[in-house]
Amino acid sequence: MTTDTTPVTVVGLGLMGQALASTFLRNGHPTTVWNRTAAKATELVAQGARLADSPADAVAASPLVVVCVSNYDAVHELLDPLGDALDGRVLVNLTSGTSEAARQTAEWVTQRGGYLDGAIMAVPPAIGTAEATVFYSGPQAVFDRHESTLRVLGAGTTYLGADYGLSSLHDVALLGAMWGVANSFLQGAALVGTAGVPASTFASIAGPLIGTVNGWLPDLARQIDKGDYAARDATIDTHLGTMEHLVRESESVGVNADLPRLVKALAGRAVADGHGGSDYAAMIEQFRKPSGSRP
Known part of the structure; x- marks a missing residue:
């Protein structure tokens, strides 16, 4: 438990919202909650939370208001009618959405109070633990x-x-x-499965390789940031030839080949753009282009 006891309001009590409110309560924060279906607050009230009568009542209860609902439209549906109720308060929006929606919401909220947009990179049971990562953006x-x-x-x-x-x-x-990563593993599991290899066996082999690829990321990032695509080991031409093997193997054993075909098509475009002799990092140029930018 921390020594900070700032009162907090949590709006939205899905599984994630309940986990957020419960964590605040465990750490000594007076916590007010609100949800369209009040029954979802029963356990939290038993833990010491106060159930607000309305969104306006919930917002008025605390200087820090955390919102975690289904989407940004739901955020605005709940909060837009409140008007001045947000004056002087800080809204922390942990609802998933796009960066454009986040900026638009900030433009509206900051006319009344403070705003932080956030993103939770964890499942509800991990909230409050070392496994939970939560991103925040907005004024320092x-x-x-x-x-x-x-x-x-x-x-x-x-x-x-x-x-x-x-x-x-x-x-x-x-x-x-x-x-x-998950889809590539599933593609591989489907392939080896045609030979009777259990997915668990494939996982024990694929896991270390995925860890190896993870170790490549810092060097890929340095190449991208510098715009230096000089080949370190294999060129995109080499990768392209190997991608053809994956496509043909998938087709020959009757496994869906859509994913490897897409990867091969992107590599082919990189070669067409003059990057056949470049390091794989040069593939970033294909991902930077908007969809449909090529005939």
């Missing part, structure tokens, strides 16, 4: 004022900068990386 002074309160939500509390959109931007970027 606002984050500093409430850092000790927000830090109880996870050891990985991270301030990204003044741009309100940075948290959402990092959130969706990391989700893309997560799905990229």
